[in-house]
Amino acid sequence: MIVLFNKPFNVLTKFTDEQGRPTLKDYIDIPKVYAAGRLDKDSEGLLLLTDDGQLNHQLTDPKNKEYKTYYVQVEGDIDEAALTALEAGVSLKDGLTKPALAKKISEPDWLWERTPAVRFRANIPTSWISLSIKEGRNRQVRRMTAAVGFPTLRLIRTQIGPYKLADIPSGEYRIFHK
Template identity: 55%
Template sequence: MARLILLNKPFNVLCQFTDKKGRPTLADFVTTPGVYPAGRLDYDSEGLVLLTDSGPLQARIADPQHKMTKTYWVQVEGRPDDSEIDALRSGVTLKDGPTRPAKVAIIEPPNVWERNPPIRYRENDVTTWLQIEISEGRNRQVRRMTAHIGHPTLRLIRASVGPWSLSDIGTPGEFTSVEVHMPKNSGSRRKPTKHTGKPTRRNSTQRKR
């Protein structure tokens, strides 16, 4: 069995355990020893981050060859029309090449927490929430996709990765731990990749103020 941590990462928290600049990191929230991120989530994005103590499970989640679906709730400027939505569904060409086709739908604003600080907002601004499902993990991919069609991302929340979702956790900064059965042929037993060194342990799941 492999240990898997599901964290609801708050806005403006680095997806690593240390930072020379003193910014908030995973160590401010995750107290479980010996786990490391399986995939990344940008500093200015929110939502589900998975951490594990298993190298094979980390590879299964993070490696694009496994095509594990990631679902995002994305608040964008303006209201994309049908042709712009269809462009995302078909795949758009970014500087690092064409994206795989995505599942995209306009949705009602999700019932989520208020962001702190809130997005910039003016009285006459029009914004739209999209649900975007992709099976890639390029750097800032979703933000680049919406910018490509002329609708920059204002807020981005990762709602799920594969079978794991935010519904399994609480508010930002909270996490839960589950056990995942790994088949014997799941790959080499390498250690999880350490992105920035060993985590600093805390006695609380909430960041010290």
């Protein structure tokens, strides 16, 4: 079994927290499922969980990395030079990223409101990109967009390999039987 969960902003990708912060337990009441990978608490979107240890390993093993696609709201009007740099690979403190797939998109019309809302500044425009990567370094997408001069304001994972967020509302999940 695979659980496709639309993780809300500010929710930890674990089932317990000593500090009482929101966790997966607040949304998912299925015994013995574990997250296949991570999604930072300030990121939203698709998180896969499974009760199958072998499948969890397959989904998270770096040798089997599938593209993960993110819709990213960035500060500023992103340009072709920045998109080209993202696609070529960006130099970060922990090395050069693998080439990515990057394109400018319109703000998704299906997007839910985030609580709290993304900060708004009348004098600074924002833009949206679709970014697909095969790696999973710590805060990689945020570091990549910052490195090309367009800091991330909102980050939503929409797809992991063949699994898509589709129309799952924020905070809800769908069970997918393999």
